[in-house]
Amino acid sequence: MSRDTVQLEILRYDPEKDSEPYFSTYEVPFNDDWVVLDAINYVKENLDRTLTYRWSCHMAVCGSCGMVINGEPVLSCHTFMRDYGDKIRIEPLQNFPVERDLVVVIDDFVEKLGSVKPYIVPKVEKTVDEGEYIQSPAQLAVFKQYTACINCLLCYSACPQVGLNPGFVGPAALALAHRYNLDSRDVGRAAREDVVASNPGIWECSFVGACSEVCPKSVDPAAAIQQTKIASTVDYFTDFLTPWRKQ
Amino acid sequence: MARSNKPIVWGLFAAGGTLSAFIFPAVVFVIGFGVTLGFYSPDVFSYERMQALAANPLGKLCLFAPTFLIIWHAAHRLRITAHDFGIRADGLVAALCYGSAAVGTVAMIYALFIA
Numbered sequence: 001m002s003r004d005t006v007q008l009e010i011l012r013y014d015p016e017k018d019s020e021p022y023f024s025t026y027e028v029p030f031n032d033d034w035v036v037l038d039a040i041n042y043v044k045e046n047l048d049r050t051l052t053y054r055w056s057c058h059m060a061v062c063g064s065c066g067m068v069i070n071g072e073p074v075l076s077c078h079t080f081m082r083d084y085g086d087k088i089r090i091e092p093l094q095n096f097p098v099e100r101d102l103v104v105v106i107d108d109f110v111e112k113l114g115s116v117k118p119y120i121v122p123k124v125e126k127t128v129d130e131g132e133y134i135q136s137p138a139q140l141a142v143f144k145q146y147t148a149c150i151n152c153l154l155c156y157s158a159c160p161q162v163g164l165n166p167g168f169v170g171p172a173a174l175a176l177a178h179r180y181n182l183d184s185r186d187v188g189r190a191a192r193e194d195v196v197a198s199n200p201g202i203w204e205c206s207f208v209g210a211c212s213e214v215c216p217k218s219v220d221p222a223a224a225i226q227q228t229k230i231a232s233t234v235d236y237f238t239d240f241l242t243p244w245r246k247q
Numbered sequence: 248m249a250r251s252n253k254p255i256v257w258g259l260f261a262a263g264g265t266l267s268a269f270i271f272p273a274v275v276f277v278i279g280f281g282v283t284l285g286f287y288s289p290d291v292f293s294y295e296r297m298q299a300l301a302a303n304p305l306g307k308l309c310l311f312a313p314t315f316l317i318i319w320h321a322a323h324r325l326r327i328t329a330h331d332f333g334i335r336a337d338g339l340v341a342a343l344c345y346g347s348a349a350v351g352t353v354a355m356i357y358a359l360f361i362a
Binding site for chain 1: 249250251252253254255257258261327330331333
């Protein structure tokens with residue numbers, strides 16, 4: 001099928017000026033090799049310089065260009081124009097306040113991410129001179145999948161529980177907590193449990209699984225959360241049955 | 248933040264879900280297809296045999312344990328499903344779901360171990 005042009009319907013919104021969001025339609029040339037981000041860049045460069053959106057790497061690494069395209073949260077740099085019809089509808093990620101046009105406010109997520117201590121808490125702090133924390137390939141394989149998260153927030157846009165309960169810590173942050181909990185060099189699990197095993201933590205998840213479906217890096221946050229639920233349930237009953245061991 | 252008490256109901260939910268996923272297909276086959284396909288005679292499910300199963304202490308346990316877990320699994324699943332459908336009265340839904348499971352549990356204990 002050969003096409004000359006494609007219509008982009010892009011959601012526009014400036015909370016300081018507009019009473020509500022509206023769609024602007026732009027006619028852009030069709031190019032078989034273009035990802036949707038290329039088409040949006042074409043709009044910015046040639047048709048409307050006021051259009052606001054985030055992007056950086058153009059290679060599905062930075063996680064900046066997440067958008068809802070034809071109703072599905074995707075990375076716009078990772079989604080080819082040719083896979084859509086003559087009209088492509090582009091909206092900002094759902095479940096976040098809009099800062100302007102396709103840019104959303106992610107402060108809430110950044111705070112949640114920090115709350116799960118997404119870094120290695122070592123048993124003994126080493127200086128650089130004392131060398132590395134040694135880890136075997138088998139120990140790495142346990143958590144490697146969960147390190148692939150790029151914080152693009154597609155999972156937060158897809159998750160119905162994030163939409164229903166704004167307090168929910170959410171898929172990416174919980175998957176990263178799991179990643180560090182599984183790391184052989186880390187002893188921070190008990191400290192993370194205060195957030196992870198609370199009601200707004202893993203227990204808000206009802207295993208819809210949309211997070212894993214939209215994840216562009218195959219992190220599978222849904223699996224991470226279910227594995228954390230099992231570990232936390234074991235903790236709960238262990239603490240209950242052996243109260244003298246409780247920390 | 249305080250740690251959640253959800254592990255109690257989620258533990259039953261997870262155990263019941265795993266059990267039902269593994270056991271129910273076999274149960275469906277044994278009860279639904281075994282006789283029809285001629286693997287054994289319909290007498291296997293006669294009242295006397297079923298009665299003997301339910302009267303045996305080990306039989307009682309084999310009837311009670313999976314059924315107990317599976318009804319608590321169903322209770323939690325229905326509560327979460329109600330939430331997914333946008334029913335916000337979680338306290339009421341939880342009371343109804345877990346209440347039904349509790350009634351079922353008590354009824355089973357009565358029928359199997361007391362009556």
